Every structure is written in C-alpha cells, then in structure tokens.
Amino acid sequence: MRYLTKLVGTGLILATVTACGAQGTMATNPASGGDSVAPSGSISTSPSPVPKPLPNPPGKPRLEVPEGSTPVPADQVDAKALPPGFPHEVYTANGGTIINVRAEEGGCGHALGEAIEQTAQHVVLDLSETKAQTGQMCTMDLRYPYISVALAAPLGERTVVLKQSPPR
Numbered sequence: 587m588r589y590l591t592k593l594v595g596t597g598l599i600l601a602t603v604t605a606c607g608a609q610g611t612m613a614t615n616p617a618s619g620g621d622s623v624a625p626s627g628s629i630s631t632s633p634s635p636v637p638k639p640l641p642n643p644p645g646k647p648r649l650e651v652p653e654g655s656t657p658v659p660a661d662q663v664d665a666k667a668l669p670p671g672f673p674h675e676v677y678t679a680n681g682g683t684i685i686n687v688r689a690e691e692g693g694c695g696h697a698l699g700e701a702i703e704q705t706a707q708h709v710v711l712d713l714s715e716t717k718a719q720t721g722q723m724c725t726m727d728l729r730y731p732y733i734s735v736a737l738a739a740p741l742g743e744r745t746v747v748l749k750q751s752p753p754r
Contacts, residue, residue, distance in 0.1 A: 647689070647697050647731035655679045655686050658746055664708075667749040673730050674748055682740030686732045687748065689713050693724030695753060699733040708744050711735055714751040 655677035665674035673688040689697035695715040703710035713733075718724050 647691070647733050649729075649731055651675075651677050651732050652679055652686055652734070658685075658741070662743070662745055664745055664747045667747070668713075669750065672750065675732075676746050676748070677732075678741050679734070682742060683737050685709070685711065685735045685737060685741065685746065687711060687713065687735065687746075688730050689715075689733045690728060690730055691715050692728040693726060694718035694722055695724075697729075697731055697733050698754065699735045701735050701737055703747075704738055706744070708747050709737060709741060710747045710749065712749055712751050715753045717753040 656679070658676040658678060663674055663676050665672070668674060672690055675688040677686040678684065679686055685701075687699060689699060690713070691697040692715075695718055698714045698716060700712045700714075701709055702712045
C-alpha cells in the first residue's frame with residue numbers, strides 16, 4: 587500500500603510539471619497565432635484582424651451555392667457537351683454578372699471555370715480541373731463544388747453553354 591501511494595504521488599507530480607511546462611511553451615510559441623509574447627514579456631491576447639472574403643469571388647470553389655444566387659431556367663442551359671452524369675446546375679448572382687455553376691473535381695485536382703465565349707445569344711463556359719502533380723498520392727473521390735465565373739455583361743436571356751476540357 588505504501589508503494590501505491592508513492593506511485594500515485596509521483597504520477598501527480600509528473601502530470602503537474604508536464605502541464606506547467608506545456609503552458610510556458612504555448613505562451614512563447616503559440617500554434618494558432620492567437621496569443622503572442624510581446625518584447626517586454628507580457629502576453630497580448632488581441633486577435634490579428636482577418637480579412638473578410640468577397641461574397642462571390644470568381645474562381646473560388648465552394649460546397650454550397652452562394653447566398654442570393656438565382657437558378658437559371660433549364661431551357662436556358664445547354665449541357666449537351668458534358669459527359670453523362672456531369673452536373674449542370676447553373677445560378678446567377680450580382681445582377682447576372684456572375685455565374686455559379688456546379689463543377690466536378692477529384693483527388694488532388696481542383697475545379698476551374700472560364701467564360702471562353704460571350705455573344706449576344708450565348709455564353710460558353712469551359713469547365714476543367716487542375717492536373718495532379720506526377721508522383722503525388724491522391725484520393726480517389728469525386729467532389730461537386732460550385733465555382734463562380736465573372737461575365738462581361740449580365741446574362742439576361744442568353745443561353746449558358748457548358749463544355750468540359752481535359753485537366754490542365
């Protein structure tokens with residue numbers, strides 16, 4: 587019984603010393619960047635300002651359609667050039683000057699979108715994906731993010747033609 591008491595006491599002392607040592611390390615080397623040590627040794631807890639993202643930044647993939655987007659009617663979307671099973675959900679935002687379209691990406695690739703032709707009758711969107719680096723291990727999953735593409739003028743009644751290019 588005497589040895590059990592010594593063992594428990596030693597364990598508590600070790601746990602306390604380890605916890606106190608970890609707090610000193612966190613104060614001098616914060617992992618998250620929230621707290622920092624000022625030159626005088628006092629701890630500053632003021633968070634650094636984080637810039638706000640744009641509401642619909644073109645080219646930035648997201649999992650949900652951006653808030654305030656309006657669906658483009660199905661008869662105004664031409665998705666004949668896309669492979670079977672490829673999504674063809676199209677929305678407009680920002681008064682019709684931004685198109686949010688569901689794309690396809692997988693593994694290490696990232697979805698890309700570009701308006702390659704804009705006429706009075708139609709807008710052609712080229713959907714592709716970044717190519718994975720050679721020798722890099724990637725997961726074998728498919729994701730369907732929304733990507734935003736900026737237009738020179740509001741979409742209006744023009745048809746959106748979707749096509750897919752090989753990975754770049």
